[in-house]
Amino acid sequence: MNTTVNQEIVVLGGGYTGVLATVRLARRTRRAKVRITLVNPSDRFVERLRMHQIAAGQQLANRRITELLDGTGARFHRAAATGIDPAARQVTLSDGATLHYDTLVYALGSATDTERVPGVADHAWTLNDPVRAHHFSERLTELAMAGGTVTVVGGGLTGVEAATEIAESHPDLPVTLVAAAEPGSMMGPGARAHLDRAFERLGIVRRIGVQVDKVLPQAIRLSTGELIASDLTLWTAGVRVPPLAADAGIATDATGSVITDATLRSVSHPDVYAIGDAASVVQPFGRLHGTCQSGMPTAAYVADAIARRLRGREVPPFRFGYVHQPVSLGRRDAVIQFTNADDTPKRWYLTGRVAVRYKDIVSGSPWPVFGMSTRMTVPVQFSRGGRRTRDRV
Numbered sequence: 001m002n003t004t005v006n007q008e009i010v011v012l013g014g015g016y017t018g019v020l021a022t023v024r025l026a027r028r029t030r031r032a033k034v035r036i037t038l039v040n041p042s043d044r045f046v047e048r049l050r051m052h053q054i055a056a057g058q059q060l061a062n063r064r065i066t067e068l069l070d071g072t073g074a075r076f077h078r079a080a081a082t083g084i085d086p087a088a089r090q091v092t093l094s095d096g097a098t099l100h101y102d103t104l105v106y107a108l109g110s111a112t113d114t115e116r117v118p119g120v121a122d123h124a125w126t127l128n129d130p131v132r133a134h135h136f137s138e139r140l141t142e143l144a145m146a147g148g149t150v151t152v153v154g155g156g157l158t159g160v161e162a163a164t165e166i167a168e169s170h171p172d173l174p175v176t177l178v179a180a181a182e183p184g185s186m187m188g189p190g191a192r193a194h195l196d197r198a199f200e201r202l203g204i205v206r207r208i209g210v211q212v213d214k215v216l217p218q219a220i221r222l223s224t225g226e227l228i229a230s231d232l233t234l235w236t237a238g239v240r241v242p243p244l245a246a247d248a249g250i251a252t253d254a255t256g257s258v259i260t261d262a263t264l265r266s267v268s269h270p271d272v273y274a275i276g277d278a279a280s281v282v283q284p285f286g287r288l289h290g291t292c293q294s295g296m297p298t299a300a301y302v303a304d305a306i307a308r309r310l311r312g313r314e315v316p317p318f319r320f321g322y323v324h325q326p327v328s329l330g331r332r333d334a335v336i337q338f339t340n341a342d343d344t345p346k347r348w349y350l351t352g353r354v355a356v357r358y359k360d361i362v363s364g365s366p367w368p369v370f371g372m373s374t375r376m377t378v379p380v381q382f383s384r385g386g387r388r389t390r391d392r393v
Contacts, residue, residue: 014040017276018107028307119215154236155179168330285342
């Protein structure tokens, strides 16, 4: 029996998009002579969407990527990618190994930017790592007993979810949300009003329209010079992507994200596909922003695209349209803003327990989807978007 491998496929990154791309691709190419290797520094699957729950003291299930890949034919290599050589089609790893690829899937995601503002890296906490998030929760408990203050910086969805989760879990702990823009500014007036009522109900103090100039050990300094006391600062403002692609000479945009064509291949290196937060994916209405809602469809699409090309088939262009903006406001409240394909708000929204249930369904753990994807092709996209995702003539 001839077991020669004709295609080496390497997936960099074991987050939402990297794992889905791996298991779906393994399913799609199970009869082909390919070898798929998923590279990630840890075999633990990190649910980035739910890190704020860990930070507030809740426990999440311990998921292992190696257990998921068992029986799929895909391999797992535990290491961090340290370099890409596009000319030699090689990836160097932190353990000294070198992997050759015929096709590379770049799924390294993003992390909170701790370099832009002085003091963030030294004195603020982030939600980049589950171990650090757990340590943050322990500090929260200590602070609640001692009577301190907590500040969450950033008015995006992560900041809103973290601030409300902390305030609900520790009702006697003063929580301040500092943001340059109004939280929920992308929502319609009804959903924004519910968001404001949740802040009021939970006693969250808001400082909106201000910039943080520096983070100090027990305070933050605003650009106005004002100091806000903060015994514990959680930083959720801004993201950065790994420099690996840019350092390798792969075409990237100003953020370092890989610039992709209509089929999510690198415009400079067609043997490299980019998905998720580290990919610059443009639709007729604009660039996709980094969310699981758009990231998971890019992963499923690329797995299918690679499989189709291996069979010599045409690949249709990627199309995506947004459906909703789901935001949890603690464990007992949420707001769901339904949207047009370009992420502008529609009139309809959900709040309260119904919204909590809805968010649990659409934003819960992706692990069941991953498991099903090892056995069948699972739809992961609600909408292809309609008119707003079609090329303008």
